[in-house]
Amino acid sequence: STAVHSDVSPMTLTRYMIEESNQNLDKEHLVDLQGIMSGIQVACKKISSLVSRAGITNLTGLEEGGGSVNIQGEEQKKLDVLSNEVLKNSLRFSGKMGVIASEEEDEPVVVDEVASGNYVCVFDPLDGSSNIDAAVATGTIFGIFAEDDEQPCLINDDEGDLDAQKAACLIQTMQPGKNLVAAGYCMYSSSCMLVLTTGHGVNGFTLDPQIGEFVLTHPNMQIPSRGKIYSFNEANYPDWDPTLQKFVDSLKDGSNKSGAKYSSRYIGSLVADVHRTLLYGGIFGYPGDAKNTNGKLRLLYECAPMSMLLEEAGGLATTGRERVLDVMPTAVHQRLPLILGSKEDVQELVDLYQAE
Numbered sequence: 001s002t003a004v005h006s007d008v009s010p011m012t013l014t015r016y017m018i019e020e021s022n023q024n025l026d027k028e029h030l031v032d033l034q035g036i037m038s039g040i041q042v043a044c045k046k047i048s049s050l051v052s053r054a055g056i057t058n059l060t061g062l063e064e065g066g067g068s069v070n071i072q073g074e075e076q077k078k079l080d081v082l083s084n085e086v087l088k089n090s091l092r093f094s095g096k097m098g099v100i101a102s103e104e105e106d107e108p109v110v111v112d113e114v115a116s117g118n119y120v121c122v123f124d125p126l127d128g129s130s131n132i133d134a135a136v137a138t139g140t141i142f143g144i145f146a147e148d149d150e151q152p153c154l155i156n157d158d159e160g161d162l163d164a165q166k167a168a169c170l171i172q173t174m175q176p177g178k179n180l181v182a183a184g185y186c187m188y189s190s191s192c193m194l195v196l197t198t199g200h201g202v203n204g205f206t207l208d209p210q211i212g213e214f215v216l217t218h219p220n221m222q223i224p225s226r227g228k229i230y231s232f233n234e235a236n237y238p239d240w241d242p243t244l245q246k247f248v249d250s251l252k253d254g255s256n257k258s259g260a261k262y263s264s265r266y267i268g269s270l271v272a273d274v275h276r277t278l279l280y281g282g283i284f285g286y287p288g289d290a291k292n293t294n295g296k297l298r299l300l301y302e303c304a305p306m307s308m309l310l311e312e313a314g315g316l317a318t319t320g321r322e323r324v325l326d327v328m329p330t331a332v333h334q335r336l337p338l339i340l341g342s343k344e345d346v347q348e349l350v351d352l353y354q355a356e
């Protein structure tokens with residue numbers, strides 16, 4: 001964007017979205033995305049406030065009455081549930097949503113104002129929430145699809161079979177990541193940063209508490225073509241495939257193509273590990289292994305949005321065997337192996353797999 005940021009007239013996320021759509025009048029989604037991003041950023045500000053005061057307001061720990069368990073079989077933290085409600089409502093009030101799919105919802109939710117909704121939002125409202133009690137970085141991850149015009153999502157009671165209509169809506173969430181019109185995350189850490197792509201480049205906005213606005217601090221983010229950091233949970237090393245074991249060994253002893261010995265950084269919170277990788281370069285992975293062939297991360301609302309961001313920032317995102325954005329979902333909560341980061345680092349591993 002040619003826009004200029006200054007204290008007198010800050011380049012807020014709201015202003016950025018308006019200017020971006022004015023400069024790309026051919027991209028009709030951008031006008032609708034203004035309203036959607038307005039809802040998402042309000043939700044992220046609210047979640048940031050909830051997270052930063054969790055210990056004070058006794059919002060750490062498990063949902064009331066002991067750990068209610070979500071479809072992931074994970075104990076739901078109070079903040080998971082609250083963050084999910086905050087984001088769901090903000091998206092609903094945008095008036096642009098047809099269907100919402102969340103890590104915290106067993107099934108996708110068809111929102112009320114369906115007649116005006118023609119977008120689908122997939123999100124993890126508070127990823128890494130197991131770290132909350134230890135005040136470690138967490139984040140919200142979101143992706144926005146346009147609805148498939150062939151089968152618009154309309155719930156209309158007098159139009160007959162409600163179940164069939166709802167089924168048509170739910171299918172809207174089963175889109176490959178390459179269909180995303182926008183993706184991003186908001187990281188709740190030493191600062192609150194919202195990183196976003198709407199299909200041409202990646203921009204980072206930092207929440208300025210003095211004005212309560214996300215202001216542009218990282219225009220046109222591009223990941224270095226090669227890094228010196230690898231980020232995997234090495235406790236799983238014994239269960240990795242031999243190719244990955246050899247690759248990571250080569251990063252440790254410097255026998256990889258760069259000749260450099262890498263450092264290891266693993267926060268255990270996807271948003272924080274991806275954010276650091278985006279800024280510093282290197283490679284992050286949650287691969288499949290002998291115990292979990294599809295790894296741990298969810299395709300729809302973790303792998304796909306992060307993969308769009310990395311590709312838009314000049315990086316790569318793969319399962320090891322195929323491009324993440326090409327993967328066609330078959331279930332809302334399906335898991336997928338995820339390797340992402342600097343183009344040269346990721347390509348080196350892909351080449352090793354292809355040479356197997």
Ligand code: P6P
Nearest residue numbers: 127128129130233268269270271
């Ligand atoms: P592990 C957090 O629980 C999470 O879903 C992601 O944010 C993170 O990347 C991953 O799990 C960490 O998993 O098995 O290394 O603790």
